[in-house]
Amino acid sequence: MLLLSREDIKKVFTMQDAIEVVKKAFCLVVEGECDAPIRTNIRAKKHDGCFLFMPAYAQELDAATLKVINIFPHNIDHGLPSSPAQVFLIDGKTGIMSAVLDGTYVTQLRTGAATGAAFEVLAKKDCRIGALIGTGGQAATQLEAMLAVRKLEEVRVYDLNGERTEAFADKMRNELGGYGARIVAVQSSDAAIEDADLVVTVTPATKPVFDGTKIKSGATISCVGSYQPHMQEMDPAVLPRASKIYFDSKEAVLAESGDILIPLEKGVITKDDFTGDLGDVLLGKTTGRENDDEIIVFETVGVATQDLVTAKAIYEKAVVAGAGYRWE
Ligand SMILES: NC(=O)c1ccc[n+]([C@@H]2O[C@H](COP(=O)([O-])OP(=O)(O)OC[C@H]3O[C@@H](n4cnc5c(N)ncnc54)[C@H](O)[C@@H]3O)[C@@H](O)[C@H]2O)c1
Numbered sequence: 001m002l003l004l005s006r007e008d009i010k011k012v013f014t015m016q017d018a019i020e021v022v023k024k025a026f027c028l029v030v031e032g033e034c035d036a037p038i039r040t041n042i043r044a045k046k047h048d049g050c051f052l053f054m055p056a057y058a059q060e061l062d063a064a065t066l067k068v069i070n071i072f073p074h075n076i077d078h079g080l081p082s083s084p085a086q087v088f089l090i091d092g093k094t095g096i097m098s099a100v101l102d103g104t105y106v107t108q109l110r111t112g113a114a115t116g117a118a119f120e121v122l123a124k125k126d127c128r129i130g131a132l133i134g135t136g137g138q139a140a141t142q143l144e145a146m147l148a149v150r151k152l153e154e155v156r157v158y159d160l161n162g163e164r165t166e167a168f169a170d171k172m173r174n175e176l177g178g179y180g181a182r183i184v185a186v187q188s189s190d191a192a193i194e195d196a197d198l199v200v201t202v203t204p205a206t207k208p209v210f211d212g213t214k215i216k217s218g219a220t221i222s223c224v225g226s227y228q229p230h231m232q233e234m235d236p237a238v239l240p241r242a243s244k245i246y247f248d249s250k251e252a253v254l255a256e257s258g259d260i261l262i263p264l265e266k267g268v269i270t271k272d273d274f275t276g277d278l279g280d281v282l283l284g285k286t287t288g289r290e291n292d293d294e295i296i297v298f299e300t301v302g303v304a305t306q307d308l309v310t311a312k313a314i315y316e317k318a319v320v321a322g323a324g325y326r327w328e
Contacts, residue, residue: 001097004314004324006105012317015144018113018310019120023282025110025309026117029249030279034058036304038255048073056304062092065308067103071227073204081137082204083107089311099315099324103307104137106314110306112141114248114278115200115222118298120149121281122246122289123220127197130155130181133189133210133233134203134225135168142200142224143172147179150198154182158192159203190214201225201233206258212238217293226259227301234297236263241295244275244288248300256301 028034036056043050049072057064069085076082085103090096119127127150132143135157143155157172159165162185169185176183186192189210193199196216201209202224212235215221221242223234239245245260247253253260263269278298280286289296318324 001327002099002315002318002324003327004099004101004318006102008318008323009102009105009109009314012321012323013109013314015109015112015116015141015148017313017317018109019116019145019148021309021313022110022113022306023117025303025305026248026277026279027282028058028060028279028309029303029305030277030283030285033060034305034308036308038252039304044072054304054307056308057092058305058308059092061308061312063308063312064090064092065304065311066090067107067304067307069103069107076136083137087307087311089315099311101311101314106307106310107302108138108141110310111138111224111300111302112145113310114300114302114306115142115224115298116145116149118222118246118278118300119146119198119220121278122296122298123150123198124218124289124292126292128153129196130198131192131196131200132157133159133192133199133201135159135164136202138202138224139168140172140175142202143183144176146198146200147176147181152181152198154184156184156186156192156196158186158189162187203233204231205233206231208235209233210235212236212241215241215295217295220296220298222298222300223259224300226257228256229258229261232258232262234259234299236266236268238295238297239263239269239273242297243294244296245269245273246275246281246296246298247277248306249303250274250277252301252303253299257299259299
């Protein structure tokens with residue numbers, strides 16, 4: 001069995017690689033070619049946490065995974081990851097475990113790549129300004145994904161915690177400077193989204209984190225953080241302005257995400273307003289963007305198929321490169 005750490009994965013797998021395989025994952029989702037039951041969620045109310053168990057099997061890949069990811073939102077205040085995880089990759093021919101991967105990093109990569117895939121497919125070609133709201137554990141890969149798919153001049157980053165915003169912006173200027181965009185820490189979400197073509201929200205918020213009336217026409221928004229019915233990052237005011245609403249998986253979003261469930265319940269939108277899953281667009285079954293003025297919303301809660309396809313692709317590259325530690 002191969003043990004693959006974050007550093008091992010970084011050596012063999014890029015954000016661009018992740019975006020390509022996550023697009024494949026979203027196609028498998030809509031084709032029904034991946035058996036991925038809705039995840040088991042066991043609440044740890046005492047610590048506001050939960051344990052999530054995410055299984056997936058795809059015959060086409062001859063592989064299965066189980067990701068164990070535990071969400072403990074207060075960890076960040078103690079310098080610990082809020083979504084620690086491991087991914088177990090299993091050989092689909094023998095049932096033997098092939099690898100254990102650093103699931104915290106696999107999650108960051110594939111979650112960033114979901115936004116990257118959505119922006120690559122749905123955003124207008126000419127985007128200049130990006131906005132990132134939330135600068136915690138998932139933020140770096142969200143930022144890189146944005147930069148990987150559009151040539152941006154500037155990305156404004158904002159977090160409720162001002163120190164974290166500044167530290168994140170500094171770190172990203174060092175790590176992602178090669179993309180050539182200015183990375184600027186700002187003091188409010190209004191300042192972040194003003195004139196932004198691409199907007200990402202990645203927070204555990206329970207109230208909208210931006211003003212939906214201030215999103216400019218032509219913008220594409222990826223909402224990543226809301227994975228429980230009471231959680232909400234997206235301002236419902238943007239929904240009537242949006243001409244299209246896409247999901248990573250409609251089934252998963254409607255099982256979990258307050259971003260969509262709350263406005264549905266309040267009658268701000270109906271199910272007729274849903275355009276489809278991103279996989280439908282990738283497979284040519286649904287229209288994507290039709291002009292540069294449309295506001296487009298993408299909601300992602302994350303699906304186990306993303307972990308399966310990403311883990312398998314990382315494993316294959318690691319074997320070729322001789323990366324990782326073999327545990328016999
Ligand atoms: N969609 C997916 O596939 C997926 C995958 C992993 C994590 N998530 C979710 O994404 C969210 C973020 O995850 P993380 O690991 O980065 O969390 P984190 O705890 O590391 O960071 C969250 C950040 O959001 C900031 N924040 C909270 N409320 C805010 C607000 N109103 N405005 C601006 N900033 C605010 C916090 O200060 C913190 O810096 C969580 O809800 C997590 O469960 C989604």
